[in-house]
Amino acid sequence: MSIFGRRKSANSAKERLQLVLIHDRTDLNPAELEALKDDLIATISRHVEIEPSGVVINVAQDGRAQRLVADIPLRSTNRRRR
Amino acid sequence: MTAKVVTVTSGKGGVGKTTSVANIAVALAARGQKVTCIDGDIGLRNLDVVMGLENRIVYDLVDVVEGRCRLRQAMIRDKRLPELYLIPAAQTRDKTAVSPSDMVRLCDELRQEVDWVLIDSPAGIERGFKNSIAAADKVLVMTNPEISAVRDADRVVGLLDAEEKGPASLVINRLNPIMVKRGDMLSVEDVLDLLAIDLIGIVPEDENVLVASNKGQPLALDPKSRAGHAFDNIARRLLGEQVPFMDLDTSGLWQRLLGRK
Numbered sequence: 001m002s003i004f005g006r007r008k009s010a011n012s013a014k015e016r017l018q019l020v021l022i023h024d025r026t027d028l029n030p031a032e033l034e035a036l037k038d039d040l041i042a043t044i045s046r047h048v049e050i051e052p053s054g055v056v057i058n059v060a061q062d063g064r065a066q067r068l069v070a071d072i073p074l075r076s077t078n079r080r081r082r
Numbered sequence: 083m084t085a086k087v088v089t090v091t092s093g094k095g096g097v098g099k100t101t102s103v104a105n106i107a108v109a110l111a112a113r114g115q116k117v118t119c120i121d122g123d124i125g126l127r128n129l130d131v132v133m134g135l136e137n138r139i140v141y142d143l144v145d146v147v148e149g150r151c152r153l154r155q156a157m158i159r160d161k162r163l164p165e166l167y168l169i170p171a172a173q174t175r176d177k178t179a180v181s182p183s184d185m186v187r188l189c190d191e192l193r194q195e196v197d198w199v200l201i202d203s204p205a206g207i208e209r210g211f212k213n214s215i216a217a218a219d220k221v222l223v224m225t226n227p228e229i230s231a232v233r234d235a236d237r238v239v240g241l242l243d244a245e246e247k248g249p250a251s252l253v254i255n256r257l258n259p260i261m262v263k264r265g266d267m268l269s270v271e272d273v274l275d276l277l278a279i280d281l282i283g284i285v286p287e288d289e290n291v292l293v294a295s296n297k298g299q300p301l302a303l304d305p306k307s308r309a310g311h312a313f314d315n316i317a318r319r320l321l322g323e324q325v326p327f328m329d330l331d332t333s334g335l336w337q338r339l340l341g342r343k
Contacts, residue, residue, distance in 0.1 A: 008265030013229045014272045021236050021276060063278045064239070 022059045026066050033057060040070060049075040083116070085193040088200050088320065089218040090253075093234030095205030097226045098255040101291055101300075102313065103202040104132045109302040109317035111166035116196040118157060118167040120188075122214035123204040124179055127171035134161065134298025135168050144172035147184045153191055162303075167196070177209040182216035189217035198320075207241055215247050220320075222282060223250045227257055227268040236277055251282035253316065258287045259330040270327075283316035284327055285309050 023029050028036075037057045044050055054073040059066050090099045090106075103119055111117045120143060121129035130136040141156040146169070160166035172179060185201075192199050203214035215221055221242055225235035235252070242248045254273055261267035268276075270284055288309035294301035301310040302317070308328070315325045 010262070010265050010268050010272065013268055014276065017229055017232055017276050020233060024233065024237060025240060061278075064243070 018061075022061075022066060025064075026059060028059065033059070040072070044072060051075055083194060083197060085118075085189075085196045085199050086219050086320075087189050087193070087217045088198065088220045088222060089122075089203055089214050090200065090222045090224055091203035091211060091214060091238055092205060092224040092231070093207060093238040094225075094231045097224050097231050098285070098291075099205075099224050100128050100132050100202050101295060102222075102224060102253060102255065102285070102316075103129060103200050104295075104300040105302040105310065105313035106317050106320070107133075107166060107198075107200050108160075108163065108300040109314040110198050110200075110320070111160070111163040112303055112314075113317060113321065114165070115198055115321075116165040117198045117200065118169060118192055118196045119200045119202065120169045121171035122185075122201050122210055124171045124210065125173065125176045126204065127173050129168060129202050130158075130170045131298060132295045133168055133300060135170075136298075139170050142170045142172040143188075144175050144179045146188060147180050153188070153195075162299075177204070177213065180213050182212050185213050185216045207238065211238075215242065215245065218247055221247050221250045222253050222316075223279070224253045224255055225273065225277075226255055227262070227270075227273055229268075232268065232273055232276055239277060239279055249279055251280050252277060253283040253285065254281070255285045256287045257284055257330065262330075281327070282319050283312060284330065285312040285316075286328070286330055 037055060041050065041052050041055055051073040056071040058069050060069045090103050092099050107117045107119045119129060121127050124144065130139060135158050138158050141151040143156065145151045146153055146156045156169050157167040158170065189199055201214045201218065204210035223235050223238055225231045239250050242250045254270055257270065258267055262269045274281060286308050288307055290301050290304065290307040291309050301307045302313045304310045312328060315328065318325045
């Protein structure tokens with residue numbers, strides 16, 4: 001936001017492009033990313049107990065390369081086993 | 083001689099490829115280099131009018147490829163610079179009249195004759211683009227600081243990587259420093275963040291570009307034109323010189339007026 005409360009149009013252009021380019025480069029749209037997240041949660045839950053609400057999946061940029069970054073919180077074993 | 087083949091491409095049309103090829107060619111030739119430009123836009127030729135050579139066309143690229151003339155006969159010599167030539171595109175044919183291997187063969191022949199071959203690619207990512215990059219040793223991707231041009235440039239950079247023609251170098255054309263300052267135009271840094279490739283030129287928006295193409299006289303020779311100067315800088319960088327990027331900051335004057343500098 002600028003001091004006049006008007007959002008700079010160049011900033012929205014850049015933010016929109018960042019999202020569009022991830023999709024263009026990887027063929028991964030937000031809906032597919034959501035489906036991937038659900039699959040991951042299901043698969044990982046078969047091996048270890050996780051906190052499904054805390055799972056975050058993002059596509060990170062590293063130059064022209066993209067990286068799928070998953071942050072998956074595990075449920076504490078202390079709390080589970082008395 | 084073994085020429086370097088440089089292709090200028092963009093994905094999106096209208097970002098200034100043809101003007102750039104004409105100006106970079108003129109700048110190189112004015113620096114004593116022997117240069118041939120090839121108009122790769124078969125069916126929509128334009129490099130001839132921008133260079134002011136439209137009245138001297140006898141043979142074109144397709145005539146050479148199909149063996150109706152020798153390479154030398156299709157090379158039109160520039161009026162002002164004796165070491166600058168143009169091979170025009172055919173106007174009445176389409177992109178399929180030439181294949182990527184035709185372009186490789188033609189450029190291999192040209193490599194013996196000149197120092198630089200500059201190819202003006204058509205917009206798009208189809209046959210004309212593929213023809214234009216087939217023989218390239220280096221590819222310049224051109225964009226404007228504008229959302230659709232940047233998106234298309236990204237696509238082309240990805241395709242060039244896949245074709246092992248990368249890494250491409252970026253030219254940002256028609257930058258308006260006042261709009262950037264106001265926050266209404268993507269800055270050079272924004273575009274570089276997004277595309278993540280090397281920069282080889284920043285060309286400011288300049289009315290003289292249109293005036294020059296009206297007259298058919300590329301403005302790289304005009305020392306007063308900022309765009310002309312920027313194109314000359316690109317030519318120098320191609321020649322291996324380390325040239326700092328032009329200072330396009332507009333704040334200097336205001337800061338001085340306000341006594342803040």
